[in-house]
């Protein structure tokens with residue numbers, strides 16, 4: 304065990320008075336591109352972060368679950384018998400929901416002692432909740448002796464979030480957390496659930512992926528997310544398709560949409576999904592051929608679509624993207640090749656494809672600008688595509 308894992312094992316011992324059986328980890332994610340396409344049967348292209356949720360766990364003789372978080376020192380206790388949506392609230396609902404989801408699917412679990420820690424920034428749109436769900440789903444299935452394919456683990460975690468926590472998310476975050484591989488982005492077709500690992504190493508080309516947390520307060524996120532989803536579903540009904548993904552299969556051009564969608568808002572929502580699916584596939588091609596300038600343009604076009612058609616960006620993230628793209632070139636800094644807000648929207652993180660040695664200059668430019676405008680100071684780091692969920696010890 305590394306010293307880090309040892310520390311979690313020791314905390315487990317202190318909390319529960321016995322040794323843990325193992326430690327499992329599941330990462331947060333950055334979505335390179337493909338926003339709000341997953342619940343429309345479309346394509347996404349996420350990768351896993353090195354930042355993970357970790358859980359130390361051991362089975363119990365009874366059907367009780369004790370779950371403790373090192374992040375806030377809180378403990379929740381509940382029984383697997385009678386576990387139902389509403390019984391557990393707050394952060395522990397993500398763990399409880401996964402156990403509920405597993406039992407709903409017919410997997411009988413033992414009681415569990417769980418100790419959770421996480422390095423995934425919370426509330427930044429980097430899927431700290433999916434990381435927590437996936438670390439627990441992995442620990443629980445392992446301890447119950449249940450072996451499930453990645454897509455099923457992701458589906459069970461998504462079910463927990465949809466029907467236990469009450470957030471109508473798609474499958475992207477959970478799939479990225481369980482199925483991503485180091486040095487690759489994961490091309491996922493959310494309708495067929497087929498995946499392709501696309502090599503994603505920027506360093507040999509002296510490039511890097513900058514992640515900046517805008518630290519903009521999320522505003523009405525859950526309500527707005529559900530509203531966007533409902534608008535997409537309404538658009539699909541008007542167009543007479545099962546999901547908006549069919550528009551891609553049918554080769555529908557964005558210019559054809561206005562004649563078929565009289566409502567202006569629905570038109571814009573549908574246009575975002577249609578064009579975003581095309582951008583995901585174009586981004587994969589750009590990665591395959593090493594066409595990074597083009598990849599940058601695709602990322603920036605995704606941001607414009609999220610801003611103008613899907614209306615999920617905020618002033619803070621729009622300004623950051625603008626700054627990253629328009630910083631005057633000098634000996635120390637080159638403007639980003641492309642930038643976009645990532646995740647569900649209304650704040651969270653912006654990513655930028657940059658020259659590796661422009662990291663300091665670009666971050667400083669974004670921070671200066673935020674300070675001048677009276678925004679909270681953003682923080683940034685370089686993200687490397689890392690491994691998916693796994694047992695650590």
Ligand code: GLA
Nearest residue numbers: 338339472473474475646647
């Ligand atoms: C959130 C959801 C995902 C996905 C993104 C937007 O992260 O959890 O399922 O819909 O928003 O692309």
